[in-house]
Amino acid sequence: MKKVKIAILGLGTVGSGVYKLLERRKQEMPSKAGVEIEIAKILVRNLEKAEKKVGRELLTDDWREIVEDESISVIIEVMGGMEPACTIIMEAFRAGKHVVSANKDLIASRGKELLEAAKDNGCDFLFEAAVAGGIPILRPMKQCLAGNEISDIMGIFNGTTNFILTKMTDDGMEFEDALRVAKELGYAEADPTADVEGYDAGRKVAILASIAFHSRVVFEDVYTEGISKINAKDIQYAKELGCDIKLLGVAKNTDNGIEARVHPMLIPSGHPLASVKDAFNAVFVHGDAVDDAMFYGRGAGEMPTASAIVGDVIDILRDIEWGCCGRIGCSCYRELPVKAIGDVESKYFMRLHAEDKPGVLATIAGVFGNNAVSISKLIQKNTQDGFAELAIVTDLVKEYHFRDAVTVLGGMSVIQKISSIIRVL
Amino acid sequence: MKKVKIAILGLGTVGSGVYKLLERRKQEMPSKAGVEIEIAKILVRNLEKAEKKVGRELLTDDWREIVEDESISVIIEVMGGMEPACTIIMEAFRAGKHVVSANKDLIASRGKELLEAAKDNGCDFLFEAAVAGGIPILRPMKQCLAGNEISDIMGIFNGTTNFILTKMTDDGMEFEDALRVAKELGYAEADPTADVEGYDAGRKVAILASIAFHSRVVFEDVYTEGISKINAKDIQYAKELGCDIKLLGVAKNTDNGIEARVHPMLIPSGHPLASVKDAFNAVFVHGDAVDDAMFYGRGAGEMPTASAIVGDVIDILRDIEWGCCGRIGCSCYRELPVKAIGDVESKYFMRLHAEDKPGVLATIAGVFGNNAVSISKLIQKNTQDGFAELAIVTDLVKEYHFRDAVTVLGGMSVIQKISSIIRVL
Structure with missing residues (x-):
């Protein structure tokens, strides 16, 4: 049976989860995907630190060693950030390797050139984990809902801010106190700006809007407003009005252009998104045939993110086995304006x-x-x-x-x- | 550009929806799937009645005319029932045609032989619409969540009974009165047995459990109990206990076998499934990596069902274009016992x-x-x-x-x- 060699770029929280999950499912890969797998290399910054997690023989701190290894077919990029991730992925495509990425920053800004490079080299480029973590959403949009004209997307795309707002709503906390609790519990990073100011959600909205409306929306097109100015009094008034306050990502395809934005919003307490608590994510989609559909689950975390990544890997393995790599690539076949x-x-x-x-x-x-x-x-x-x-x-x-x-x-x-x-x- | 000819078997509610939606999306098919489409034939029982909906030249009442037409590549089976649907689909595979079906009765009982026939003939056999209508669930299970060991599925799989229970809960109606309202509004059929007694939900549980646990579960394995014995007093007591009563489909993969069952259940009013009202469906899935995920939407109806079917058709068109038909077939590679x-x-x-x-x-x-x-x-x-x-x-x-x-x-x-x-x- 054919054996496909896989490399992982990054061994942080998500990288470790991917490594664990691939090892856990290794025996079943022939049944699932028709091929065997082997994790051949893992790119890390600090070899000594990484040695505590996996065997030294798997590790390298030189990405060229991976890209230039002709025996490696699939690369999983979970290092994050713009560079060197972008350069490595572009080089990987040039070397004919398929790429799975969870890097929303990169895809939300440079998705077009990455997808074009994948296509030019006959490679798969999948990134289910980049939007809403473990929740299946990109593939359902590109396949299951492909018969629809999607008009509206609305969702909770960031677990950190949803956790903070839940604490403020249920326990009457002020923003700063809820943020401190979120940091203590590991839901918020030391520098929480990207989450709290809506940038993280904005990147997901850009990626999802591009797929939903078949027209490229980049992060720079998305209006973002965070939750740092929300206080307990606003939440009190919202309750008087029968509402909860949520940080929502919204994308609409209107007659005069695409709307793409992230901002706090009062929503009726009976709305399904109001019952999405703590660090959970949920995405509402409206299509002309399917009507309303909602996808709910964990939008971040080691294993939920690994779930999405390994799903993508299995799809690539099948494509390799069936000789159809590149089967579903960029689906932006329109050029619609984005509204101010x-x-x-x-x-x-x-x-x-x-x-x-x-x-x-x-x-x-x-x-x-x-x-x-x-x-x-x-x-x-x-x-x-x-x-x-x-x-x-x-x-x-x-x-x-x-x-x-x-x-x-x-x-x-x-x-x-x-x-x-x-x-x- | 290549043109793919499609036939539809049946022009009832769902068949009409599929016809409408394919026509609506026709112009965009080259962008979506890389090929043009043409609806070549529609099988109907009553030609005169059908002429009022579509042109006479499209219609036939002889299924052999479709199966023997070598120019037709894709068949959409929305006629329902065991026969002649089963015979036609088997003949279609023998003729090398790809099939999309919404026929849960057939797939829940004879899925294995159908999937084997598809495989033997190098054909696609997709049936997203057979479980939970418009909600993407089968493809997410087979692809997005393929990296998980799924242990639990729980869901509301039948809109008719959920509508009835919602009326009983919110308006204090008795079962018979709520059933009458459901019939008046077109949510229940003249003979509501399959819905009310849980058979319809049971078929969906069988199909979904087979995919989730990689081991064939047929309808006959599923314990079914309906809602006809539930009365307003039970719902009153449930409320006193902080619960709602829902007709749930449950499937679990336990150490000593698969559980597959449909029955009414008291669930806490704060549970996400308790807030699924009226004719909506929702499916909860638990996997070892993704943790909890939920899929929500319309489980039936003309256009939601057409949404799922056209999504399958687009996937088949891509497979034809990429030469990888049969890429994702039967995923039952285990043989697990089903518990009594x-x-x-x-x-x-x-x-x-x-x-x-x-x-x-x-x-x-x-x-x-x-x-x-x-x-x-x-x-x-x-x-x-x-x-x-x-x-x-x-x-x-x-x-x-x-x-x-x-x-x-x-x-x-x-x-x-x-x-x-x-x-x-």
Whole structure:
């Protein structure tokens, strides 16, 4: 029986998981994929540290040793970051090797050239793990739902921020406290910026939107807004309005362009995404035939990510066995514009402090009215210092109209401060 | 560009949906699959009736005309039932044609021989639509989750019964009334037996268990119990216990065999499956790497089912284009035993009427104790006629022990009647 040699680039959390899972399934690979496998090499930065995990004979700190080894057919890139990952993958394609990657940063920005290089060299390039970790989503979009015109995607793509928001909602914590707990439990990194500011979710939205709408969306196209400004009071008001606050990734294919964005959002507490708690991810998809479908599971972690990667590896093994590598590559056969965020329509929740005297509310309402913003709900609470706290929910309005209203309100002497602006589903 | 000719067997609800969706996506097929398509023939029973839907030149009432037409490469079987569907599909494979089917009755009973015939003739045989309609589940299991050892599947596989139970739960209806509403709205057929008694869900469990555990499970192996005996009072008690009642399909791969069953079950109201309402389906999967994953969407209906079928067709078109038909066929490479239902462990909810006098409860508890059944919860309510209504929840117990206890209780003079027995998650 044919034996396929595999190399792993990186032996961090995910790399270790992939190594473990491939070893665990090794005996069954002939039944699953029709070929035997062997893990031939693992690229690491620190040989001594890595020796504690796997045998020295498997390790190398020189990526050329892997790319130039003609006996290796499949490379699993789990090192992350733009470089040297990009260079190594491009070289791997040139050497005719198939690549599985979990590198959302790289794919969200340079997916097009990577997929083109894979195609030019007759190679598979699969990256199920790059979006929503263990949840099957990219392959279902490219295959199972391929008969649909997908119009909407909405999901919770980041476990760290979902964990923080869950703590803030269920335990009444403030953001900083919930972030500290997330760090203590290993859900947040030492520098949590990419998660907390929505960049991580934005990369996933870019990749998924490209596949869903058949038109390239890069990370730089995605509007991102994080959760660091959300506080316990906003969550309290959301509850009064029958809502939860979630960090959502949203992508829509509209008549005048693609919308791609990540931002916190008030969603009704009865919405299926509201019940997605802690570090779980979930993705809602709407297609013209399938209607609504949802995919739910663990969006990160050693073994869930390894699950997605090994699934991709098995698919490549089958392609090698059947001589059809490259069978499903880039599916971007359209070129659609991406809308500027100013042109996107949303409803907004706004919390502000204003002087508690007659006529102020009329003035605020007037500013909204002059900028084409309709108010659908209003909660007013008196504070102790002579100011009133107002929570306002608007109807659907284009972002730039709303921003104009906010600018005018921000400059008025009767308004003490605008504390929060959060979109509403 | 190559043109692939397709035939559809059946022009009922699903067949019409498939015809519509293929026509809708026709222009894009070269981009999606690398080939053009043409719907060449549609098999119908009644030519005159079908003429109102599509042009006469497309129709035939003779299946041999399709199977013997060498220009047709792909056959979509949406006629349902065992025969003549089985014969036609077998003949189609012999003629080298690829087949997509939504026929769960056929696949759940004769999947093995169909998959073998497909393999022997180098053909694709895909049936994503046969389980959970539009929800991508079979391909994710065979590909995305292929790196996992799947241990558990649990899901709502039948929209009709879920609609009925939702009506009973939310509106307090009795079964018969909810069934009537389901019929009026087109969710239930004139003869609702296959849905209501769990046979439809049982077929899906058989197919999914075979794929998940790599060992053939046929419909005849699946224990099925329906919802016709559930009444509003059971649902009331379930609510008191913090639970909802759902008709669940369950499949487990245990150390001493596969469990495959369909029955009503009390599940905690906070469980994600409890929030699956109306005609929606959802499938929970547990694997050793991915942990928990859930797939949710529409399990039936014209266009959701067509979505799954057209996804399969596109995959076959790619296989034709890449010359790799048969790439993913039967994945049953193990032979595991299927447990008898008596050997399955469950918790039980039991509602009974007993004489309301001292010592009766001790007697009942004694019978349970003698049969290795532990009681974990008990609610007693006095009725007006001198009897007490008891609702009992047991700990985990093997079914045959519990049945023994029920037999003894059923023969006791102090017990007026045993009204309900429902399993508990």
